[in-house]
Every structure is written in structure tokens, then in C-alpha cells.
Amino acid sequence: MGNDNSRETVEKLLASAKKEFSEKGYMKASLRNICKEAGVTTGALYFFFKDKDDLFKGVVGGPLLELRNNLAKHMSAELEELDSYTPGMKVNLEDDMAAATEAVKILFKHKEEFEILITKAQGSSFENVIDDIADMMNKHYIDMFWNMKGYKSKKQMTKEDKFIVHWMAHDQVDIFVHLLTHCKTEKEALKQLKGMFSYIIGGWFGVINNT
DSSP: OOHHHHHHHHHHHHHHHHHHHHHHHHHHOOHHHHHHHHTOOHHHHHHHOSSHHHHHHHHHHHHHHHHHHHHHHHHHHHHHHGGGOOTTOOOOOHHHHHHHHHHHHHHHHTHHHHHHHHHSOTTSTTTTHHHHHHHHHHHHHHHHHHHHHTOSSGGGOOHHHHHHHHHHHHHHHHHHHHHHHHOSSHHHHHHHHHHHHHHHHHHHHHHHTOO
């Protein structure tokens, strides 16, 4: 297939797949219906995608990678800032708010894809995506926590410390899921984010400063 025709075929398949996954979810989505809607043969689908899961990845993988890269960049910057942090030190939260704002913008730029990921991914290799991101956050928060607490290493963290950090990681992810699923527009979500950001930061420092 020529490059132009190939690109056009892939775009048709992805558009059709996004519609099918959005309406029926991963498990009930039909590859035959996707091909029919796209106006291509099943042979053409398998030329570009290994299987149904690979097609699902084609729909949601790019937006998810963009979000993960944004989070990883912010986490890396936060850990670098810890080199100059001492317990009780006043922290500049502008970068945190900027990162949260950017995350919301990414979510709403790809709103349909993320809604598919959150509510329609059961049965696919992406079905645990929320827990995976929360685990990513948890590992980062553990490093943040013991450093900001003034511990010499994370080995000093108690079971209670680890429990509440794990909960906070999941709670923060849930906040962004809530914004995506309950706000119709990016503008509305960003307005709501201000109060939620205060909640996140207040809770974090409340735990850090609790002796």
C-alpha cells in the first residue's frame, strides 16, 4: 500500500475503532463492525494491527503516553528540588499547579480517548491503567515523603506512613478522573481544579507536618 493510502486507511480504522470502543467497550467491540464502518477489509486491519488489543492501543496509547511523559517530567523536577529542601521549608507551589493544569489540558484534549480508557478498557491490556498510574504516583510520593519528613531513608517509613501515602496517590488520581468524567469542558475543569489543588496540597502538608 502507498504511504498516503496507508495513512488514510489507518486513520479510518482508528476513527471507526474509537467510535466502536466508546459505544460498546473493549470486550463487546466488533472488529467486523469496525472494518465495515471504516470501509476496509479485515485483511487490511490485520496488515496494520496485530489484534484487537493492538487496535485499542492505537486509539488510546498516544494520549496515555503524553500524560505519562508529562507526569514523569514533573516528578523528575520535584525530586531534583528535594536536594535543597529542609523540613519546614516554605515550598513554591507554582510548578505543581502548572503541572496539574497541564495534566487537565491533556485529559481534555483527548477527552474521548481517556473516557474510553477509564470506563471501557476492561478485557484489554489497559484495564488496570488507573491503578498503574496510581502506583507510579505512589513510588514518587514515597520518595517525596521520607525526604520531606527528614528521615534518613525510606526504611524509616512506618506501615502507617506507607498506608497514607498509598491512599493519597490513589486519591490524587481519582481527583483527575472525577474532573474528566464530571466536567463538560476544560474551562470548567480548570476552575474546579483550584479548589481540588488546595485540598491536595493541604492534605499533603497536613500529613507531612503531623508529628
